[in-house]
Amino acid sequence: MSSTILPLNYFFILLGLTLSVISIMSFRDQGNPRRIATGSFWALYAVVFLIGDLLLPLVAGIIVVAMALIAGLGGVSLGKYSQFTAEERHESAVKLGNRLLYPALIIPFTTMIGSVVFQKTKIGGMFLLDQKNFTLVSLGIGCILALIVACRFTGSTPVQAMREARRLIDSMGWAVVLPHMLAVLGLLFMDAGVGKAVANITTTYIPMDFKLVAVAVFCLGMTIFTMIMGNAFAAFPVMAGGVGVPILMGVFHGNPAIVAAIGMFSGYCGTLMTPMAANFNIVPAALLDLPDKNGVIKVQIMTALPLLVVNIALMYFLMNAF
Incomplete structure (x- = not known):
């Protein structure tokens, strides 16, 4: 070599x-x-x-x-x-x-x-x-x-x-330093069994027999976990292991490429709405000396929420189309 x-x-x-x-x-x-x-x-x-x-x-x-x-x-x-x-x-x-x-x-x-x-x-x-x-x-x-x-x-x-x-x-x-620290958070969550816990909670308390519900849970979960972790790449292993692979792909036979792509895009909706994504939302506010350190996030919310709804619709209609 x-x-x-x-x-x-x-x-x-x-x-x-x-x-x-x-x-x-x-x-x-x-x-x-x-x-x-x-x-x-x-x-x-x-x-x-x-x-x-x-x-x-x-x-x-x-x-x-x-x-x-x-x-x-x-x-x-x-x-x-x-x-x-x-x-x-x-x-x-x-x-x-x-x-x-x-x-x-x-x-x-x-x-x-x-x-x-x-x-x-x-x-x-x-x-x-x-x-x-x-x-x-x-x-x-x-x-x-x-x-x-x-x-x-x-x-x-x-x-x-x-x-x-x-x-x-x-x-x-x-x-x-925050992106560096968050880079390994997804692996830590997986090692701690968070993905299995998510799967257990969703299948126990949410009617996952309906495709639209399963899709919405996956996309919303990607958004929420990204807001917590500040990184869609860290959120994806958790939601893929809990909902994406066993339910969207295993039960509803979704196309893995489409599920992964739109799932990550849903995670990016969370990126737009969280201070944990410091390199996107907090750093620009600091560099531009904005009076409101959360000003960038407040503007982006009105883009993130409609985009999340669009992602849910796209995954629902497209994940079995190819």
């Missing part, structure tokens, strides 16, 4: 080093009233990326608990940042014009090209990209290229880029 020139671990290490620098900058920030706690939070997160695969489960658990305590006690706080004035930012934006968009466009473009064109590329008998994570590696390359182009266009330095990275990550705060 061929080895890989650019494994995903390289980018984990780079991210860990970035978080380490942010941690040091936080420790040194006299303008942050909670600089020790803030620096410690980012330092612990850096350890996860740098040597996470070498840590004993107990040590990893202690780190997670420590981070949760720091965040829960309000330890992650904003500091003082070296920023350009509003007039300087406006002048720079006018000068650069549409070129400001180039670094942002480089990221998806590089990700697409890397995933499609260079996925199987070999150099000296080794794959260029990590074969299990070629999309993520391409994304990492795109981010590095975007940083280089941004520094070239603006005349800034990597040091200023680190300052801006710290400002943004402090603005987002503990919400940055």
